Amino acid sequence: MGVDDDACNTGLVLGLGIFSTPETPTKPNKPSCLKSGQQPSSFEPSLTLGLSGDQFYDVTKKFDVNKGGYLHHHDQELTATAGDLYRRQASPHSAVSSLSSGRVKRERELSSEEVEVEKNSSRLSDEDDDGVNARKKLRLTKQQSALLEESFKQHTTLNSKQKQALAKQLSLTPRQVEVWFQNRRARTKLKQTEVDCEFLKKCCETLTDENRRLQKELQELKALKMAAQPFYMQMPAATLTMCPSCERTGGVADGNSKSPFSMATKPHFYNPFSNPSAAC
DNA sequence: CCAATCCCCGTCATTACTTCA
DNA sequence: AATGAAGTAATGACGGGGATT
Numbered sequence: 001m002g003v004d005d006d007a008c009n010t011g012l013v014l015g016l017g018i019f020s021t022p023e024t025p026t027k028p029n030k031p032s033c034l035k036s037g038q039q040p041s042s043f044e045p046s047l048t049l050g051l052s053g054d055q056f057y058d059v060t061k062k063f064d065v066n067k068g069g070y071l072h073h074h075d076q077e078l079t080a081t082a083g084d085l086y087r088r089q090a091s092p093h094s095a096v097s098s099l100s101s102g103r104v105k106r107e108r109e110l111s112s113e114e115v116e117v118e119k120n121s122s123r124l125s126d127e128d129d130d131g132v133n134a135r136k137k138l139r140l141t142k143q144q145s146a147l148l149e150e151s152f153k154q155h156t157t158l159n160s161k162q163k164q165a166l167a168k169q170l171s172l173t174p175r176q177v178e179v180w181f182q183n184r185r186a187r188t189k190l191k192q193t194e195v196d197c198e199f200l201k202k203c204c205e206t207l208t209d210e211n212r213r214l215q216k217e218l219q220e221l222k223a224l225k226m227a228a229q230p231f232y233m234q235m236p237a238a239t240l241t242m243c244p245s246c247e248r249t250g251g252v253a254d255g256n257s258k259s260p261f262s263m264a265t266k267p268h269f270y271n272p273f274s275n276p277s278a279a280c
Numbered sequence: 281c282c283a284a285t286c287c288c289c290g291t292c293a294t295t296a297c298t299t300c301a
Numbered sequence: 302a303a304t305g306a307a308g309t310a311a312t313g314a315c316g317g318g319g320a321t322t
Contacts, residue, residue, distance in 0.1 A: 137294045137313060157287080179314060182287070187312085189288090 140180075144170050148177070152184055 140148070151158070151166055158166065158181060160174075167174040 139295075139313085160285095176313080178286090180312090182289095183312070183314080186288070186290095 138176070144172070148180055148184070152181065156185055156188075157181065 147166070147170060151162075155162065158177065163174045163177050167177045170177065
């Protein structure tokens with residue numbers, strides 16, 4: 001079974017609740033079943049598969065190095081966040097948003113220091129220079145993205161101080177750093193979900209194949225039983241066990257009996273992901 | 281109980297890139 | 302080969318709402 005052997009090498013519990021249960025109220029840096037950098041084929045396939053939003057993996061991204069214009073701010077609007085400014089002009093709902101509670105909230109969050117940072121992060125585009133009010137979306141520079149990524153590898157969430165420091169270092173607003181981390185977490189989680197989904201699909205296919213194989217084997221065994229010797233026929237079917245791998249048949253266990261047919265004391269479940277011969 | 285804060289989620293809009301006629 | 306329109310992916314940003322303090 002190739003890859004699936006590796007992936008499903010232990011007792012696999014396909015807890016598909018991953019797709020239906022709402023995300024557990026994960027707290028930042030909460031341990032998850034998938035550690036960073038781990039691929040689904042390598043983690044323990046006990047597949048409770050709670051979404052691991054706190055993990056990250058290497059996402060090789062391309063960055064727009066020289067196209068990044070920092071085009072947000074007009075000097076006369078320094079009390080507003082970059083996003084607010086952006087939205088006021090870019091969004092059709094700008095009039096509403098400028099009065100929204102979110103805006104009030106944002107302004108409340110902005111300390112004077114942050115406003116100062118915003119001043120520093122304010123950049124004018126060429127378009128702004130020539131009077132065209134075409135506001136463009138912020139594109140982080142390669143350096144900014146790299147630093148953010150590096151920081152994200154260390155902490156997927158930032159406390160207030162870290163946020164402030166990083167924002168200062170990047171010449172961005174704390175809000176921009178915060179949003180970047182939020183988006184990064186969300187998109188990491190989304191990608192991981194997709195990976196998990198693919199993995200579960202593969203496991204499902206494997207189990208379907210295995211089920212098909214076992215059904216076929218069962219049919220063969222039934223046919224064999226019908227053609228079996230009278231000894232077999234005298235025994236209740238439930239007392240017979242057979243290893244699907246070596247196809248040795250067991251019967252009633254009497255402890256001392258040297259009969260090849262001894263009844264299993266416990267139900268003998270065949271684990272498709274374990275080595276069958278090991279059980280023999 | 282209320283307010284402040286943080287984070288997640290869903291969504292929108294812009295930008296860059298790709299495809300195709 | 303050049304080009305412009307259409308489609309798509311990436312990503313910055315926001316509002317709403319739940320959880321926590």
